[in-house]
Amino acid sequence: MRRLAALLALLGLACGTAGAGTVRVALAQTELRLYPSEAAYVAHMGERLAEAMRSHPDLVVFPEDIGLPLALVDSYDVLRNCATVADAARALIAEEPAALSTMSSRWGWSPARAWLVRHSEQLSRCYRRVFGALARQHSVYVVAGSAPLPYRGRVPGNVACVFGPDGRVAGVAPKVNLISLEGPEGLDLLPARCEELRPVDTPLGRLGVIVCADAWDPAIAQAYRRAGAQLLVNCLANPEPWSEDQQASFDANSLPARIAETGLPGVQCFAVGRLFDLTFTGRSQCVLPLPDGRWRVVARAGSAVEEEIVTATVPLALPSASTAARRD
DSSP: OHHHHHHHHHHHHHHTOTTSSEEEEEEEEEEEOOOSSHHHHHHHHHHHHHHHGGGOOSEEEEOTTTTHHHHHGGGHHHHTTOOSHHHHHHHHHHHSHHHHHHHHHHHOOOHHHHHHHHHHHHHHHHHHHHHHHHHHHHTOEEEEOOEEEEEETTEEEEEEEEEOTTSSEEEEEEOSSOOGGGSTTTTOOOOOOGGGOOOEEETTEEEEEEEGGGGGOHHHHHHHHHTTOSEEEEEEOBOSOOOHHHHHHHHHHSHHHHHHHHOOOEEEEEEEEEETTEEEBOOOEEEEEOTTSOEEEEEEOSOSSSOEEEEEEEEOOOOOHHHHHHHO
16 A cells, blocks of 8 residues: 555656645654664664554654764773763764874864764765665665764765665755754764755655754745745754743744744654763654644654654645646
């Protein structure tokens, strides 16, 4: 049934009439944690995807930073007793001081950026191998959260990848609005520019992938709308305690507000768990626009701190007339 729906969607795209269909979405609210090996990471991601597939989705979404622990696997013994992110950063830099010092001196990079540049190519290969294999194994589209992947040149950004059922990368979405943990005083990632974002074309429809804080930026959702996106997909890792006030703030200012403004349906997938002194919380949800400029939740996680699979069948937005014309 899922493959038939995908085939019908593909035919619709070919005719420039896609958008009247629906997509079955599964949000894999997943724990961020350290892993002693790549095999342990693969096993956990495989368990999450297998659980998500019980609802027979067309699209599975993972949270922001889901690939970050892969970069830390080789340093597990060094990191497992670190209490804070600052402790972990010092421990990682102390493992290879000469190489990082040379890179920092040559390129003017911070030690954190030098470390990420030194390891991001290997991380990219692992991340793509893991999620590509899982998408191919289950014959499903996967929005694989994000990871600090090489973005512009060798410098990493916070980049989300979309994998197709063939295991290949169907599209990428870098993060524009970095938070302090990702900025010069933290991971020192490279921010993207709004104009670099493009919807990911799939037989299911056009996906506007938004990484965490970019959902607070109205310009990004509007750019996706103008480019013909039919579903907004927001991957998040919120490093703050959850409360009713926090829920209200996210609903008023993040993706639900963008859904009300653009009229596009959307989903949010949160990370949970703990890395060092960071605790990740949030309630994943599927949200639809209402004709009066408001929005409504059609599915939401029961917990803000536990792993969960949230599923819903989401009607896609009709593509804009200009987008349909470009496809014809």
